[in-house]
Amino acid sequence: MRISLKETADYLLNNDKYLLLCHISPDGDTVGSALALARALMAKGKSVQVKCGDKFTKDFDFMFEGLEFPEFEPEHIVAVDVADPKLLGDKYMGLYGDKVELCIDHHASNVLYSDMVCIEPDSASAAEIVYLIIRMIDAEITPIIASCLFTGVSTDTGCFRFSNTTVRTFQIAARLAELGADTYNIIQTFFETKTKTYAALERLALDSMRFYFSDKCAIICITQDMYAKTGSNETETTMLANLPRMVEGVLVGIMMRELKDGSFKVSVRTHGDIDASAICKRLGGGGHMGAAACTINATKQQAINLLLKEIRPEIDAIKLD
Amino acid sequence: MRISLKETADYLLNNDKYLLLCHISPDGDTVGSALALARALMAKGKSVQVKCGDKFTKDFDFMFEGLEFPEFEPEHIVAVDVADPKLLGDKYMGLYGDKVELCIDHHASNVLYSDMVCIEPDSASAAEIVYLIIRMIDAEITPIIASCLFTGVSTDTGCFRFSNTTVRTFQIAARLAELGADTYNIIQTFFETKTKTYAALERLALDSMRFYFSDKCAIICITQDMYAKTGSNETETTMLANLPRMVEGVLVGIMMRELKDGSFKVSVRTHGDIDASAICKRLGGGGHMGAAACTINATKQQAINLLLKEIRPEIDAIKLD
Numbered sequence: 001m002r003i004s005l006k007e008t009a010d011y012l013l014n015n016d017k018y019l020l021l022c023h024i025s026p027d028g029d030t031v032g033s034a035l036a037l038a039r040a041l042m043a044k045g046k047s048v049q050v051k052c053g054d055k056f057t058k059d060f061d062f063m064f065e066g067l068e069f070p071e072f073e074p075e076h077i078v079a080v081d082v083a084d085p086k087l088l089g090d091k092y093m094g095l096y097g098d099k100v101e102l103c104i105d106h107h108a109s110n111v112l113y114s115d116m117v118c119i120e121p122d123s124a125s126a127a128e129i130v131y132l133i134i135r136m137i138d139a140e141i142t143p144i145i146a147s148c149l150f151t152g153v154s155t156d157t158g159c160f161r162f163s164n165t166t167v168r169t170f171q172i173a174a175r176l177a178e179l180g181a182d183t184y185n186i187i188q189t190f191f192e193t194k195t196k197t198y199a200a201l202e203r204l205a206l207d208s209m210r211f212y213f214s215d216k217c218a219i220i221c222i223t224q225d226m227y228a229k230t231g232s233n234e235t236e237t238t239m240l241a242n243l244p245r246m247v248e249g250v251l252v253g254i255m256m257r258e259l260k261d262g263s264f265k266v267s268v269r270t271h272g273d274i275d276a277s278a279i280c281k282r283l284g285g286g287g288h289m290g291a292a293a294c295t296i297n298a299t300k301q302q303a304i305n306l307l308l309k310e311i312r313p314e315i316d317a318i319k320l321d
Numbered sequence: 322m323r324i325s326l327k328e329t330a331d332y333l334l335n336n337d338k339y340l341l342l343c344h345i346s347p348d349g350d351t352v353g354s355a356l357a358l359a360r361a362l363m364a365k366g367k368s369v370q371v372k373c374g375d376k377f378t379k380d381f382d383f384m385f386e387g388l389e390f391p392e393f394e395p396e397h398i399v400a401v402d403v404a405d406p407k408l409l410g411d412k413y414m415g416l417y418g419d420k421v422e423l424c425i426d427h428h429a430s431n432v433l434y435s436d437m438v439c440i441e442p443d444s445a446s447a448a449e450i451v452y453l454i455i456r457m458i459d460a461e462i463t464p465i466i467a468s469c470l471f472t473g474v475s476t477d478t479g480c481f482r483f484s485n486t487t488v489r490t491f492q493i494a495a496r497l498a499e500l501g502a503d504t505y506n507i508i509q510t511f512f513e514t515k516t517k518t519y520a521a522l523e524r525l526a527l528d529s530m531r532f533y534f535s536d537k538c539a540i541i542c543i544t545q546d547m548y549a550k551t552g553s554n555e556t557e558t559t560m561l562a563n564l565p566r567m568v569e570g571v572l573v574g575i576m577m578r579e580l581k582d583g584s585f586k587v588s589v590r591t592h593g594d595i596d597a598s599a600i601c602k603r604l605g606g607g608g609h610m611g612a613a614a615c616t617i618n619a620t621k622q623q624a625i626n627l628l629l630k631e632i633r634p635e636i637d638a639i640k641l642d
Contacts, residue, residue, distance in 0.1 A: 159480060160480065161508050163505055165504065165505065167495070167499050170491070170498040170504070171495045173491050174494065183481075183491070184486065187482050192566075193569050194567045195568075195569045196568060203527050203528070206524050207524070215517075242513075246520075247520050
């Protein structure tokens with residue numbers, strides 16, 4: 001059942017003992033949104049826990065500062081920015097996959113697995129929705145809550161660069177800055193800092209870039225061998241996914257990264273009217289219009305061929321316009 | 322004489338026949354600010370011309386759409402975002418260098434060459450100041466004016482990433498988005514698009530990166546030879562200047578680029594308390610706290626040595642903290 005922001009706020013105010021769940025490979029939006037909501041609910045006297053099937057990386061440490069999650073048996077399970085119970089990870093999918101009461105999300109591809117879903121597919125981030133919900137439950141947006149939300153708002157828009165960025169995104173970002181969000185350090189952490197291992201991996205990634213369809217499609221491929229050579233790992237590939245699409249004229253930018261089992265995780269970024277989500281859906285994945293992902297269990301060349309086969313009609317359709 | 326925003330607005334309303342001047346190597350802030358102000362003044366019935374010592378590149382074409390500058394003998398010369406008359410270029414410095422009546426600027430290093438100066442060194446861009454002035458002269462901020470201003474606001478903050486970005490920057494950006502600024506296309510043009518020649522140059526630039534002072538300083542060096550190899554040129558180096566500082570642990574990031582006469586134009590980007598402007602000033606240049614520039618007439622190795630000599634005490638001072 002789809003419920004409104006107001007109904008979501010009422011539900012959160014009328015219940016207690018929440019377990020908030022983040023998606024695996026946790027990013028700034030799922031963690032920032034969950035921690036902002038957790039802090040706001042705690043300020044309203046609620047007992048809250050936050051869990052994730054993967055470890056939170058150190059970049060998110062600031063969000064947990066001064067926070068202690070009490071021990072209790074959760075009575076209400078709320079998933080934040082989790083489009084599919086599979087994204088809870090094996091452990092939490094097993095424990096809670098069919099028990100999620102409320103899902104707060106912005107993915108059009110949400111599989112509607114929860115009893116209630118508060119979803120705004122036009123929202124650039126879950127954090128924008130959580131900002132509105134926190135306003136509605138009348139909790140104070142403290143500087144740390146503002147920082148958690150700003151992390152979600154900025155990371156899910158590539159720091160205001162992706163096409164999902166709206167007027168409301170800028171308005172909420174400005175409001176969060178006014179409320180004391182540490183905008184500079186958040187942006188430095190998530191966008192302006194490259195580890196030396198990342199910088200080395202980026203060079204190899206750029207070297208691997210190949211062009212197709214009269215340079216309208218560009219593909220980079222990160223292999224396990226590259227991680228070994230640079231001392232890097234898959235957690236450092238997030239920013240690489242945007243590089244192919246940045247080259248002038250490229251409408252479909254692809255990052256393939258080899259998993260340990262030899263299969264490929266594929267991130268698709270598109271410009272204009274090309275629907276990344278449609279391409280990935282046909283390959284068993286999903287996502288948004290401009291950014292989507294899927295996994296292909298095949299050799300590198302087979303995976304590239306499969307991708308090109310799905311991309312060709314999308315590029316051909318643009319040519320006809 | 323320093324004058325306030327209000328006095329600047331009054332001066333602009335009480336006079337006519339303006340020539341607005343941009344700085345050479347025109348960037349989004351000088352062009353966006355000048356064009357926004359020109360359009361606002363024209364809407365108030367004033368005759369306005371805009372000139373620059375260098376050609377405007379095609380990225381700025383949208384700002385001139387539907388605009389015709391009338392022929393007239395200018396009576397009042399206004400420089401926008403021009404910290405030094407030298408930055409007008411030889412021709413306009415000769416013609417107008419000592420005749421600039423008003424300068425609207427945000428560079429702390431402004432040499433105060435004009436009769437009147439409206440300067441806010443804490444403003445991230447001249448565009449923020451021009452936004453406030455346009456509000457004060459009570460001209461409508463049309464979508465195209467909003468786009469011109471948003472170009473200045475976003476480009477001079479590295480798309481909200483530099484330390485000069487303030488709460489007011491986000492507020493003005495949000496307001497400009499509300500007023501119809503084409504935020505997505507502006508950001509795509511100035512931040513998310515790499516020409517193929519740029520992408521090739523970037524790879525060579527990354528290859529040239531060398532580290533000093535226990536990796537607290539990183540230097541990349543762009544040579545004329547690299548332009549020849551990649552088909553690129555110096556107009557494509559702007560974004561490269563930020564790359565060295567992005568590496569984790571780097572406090573001073575330097576881009577040197579070889580000019581045709583063999584000398585080096587040096588861009589310095591710093592983190593935290595290290596004053597880029599102080600480093601460059603000692604080498605005959607200037608700029609802001611976090612971003613400054615100078616020119617060194619020496620061989621590559623001599624130039625590096627000169628830079629390291631000026632940077633060492635700044636890094637040593639940080640160690641003592």
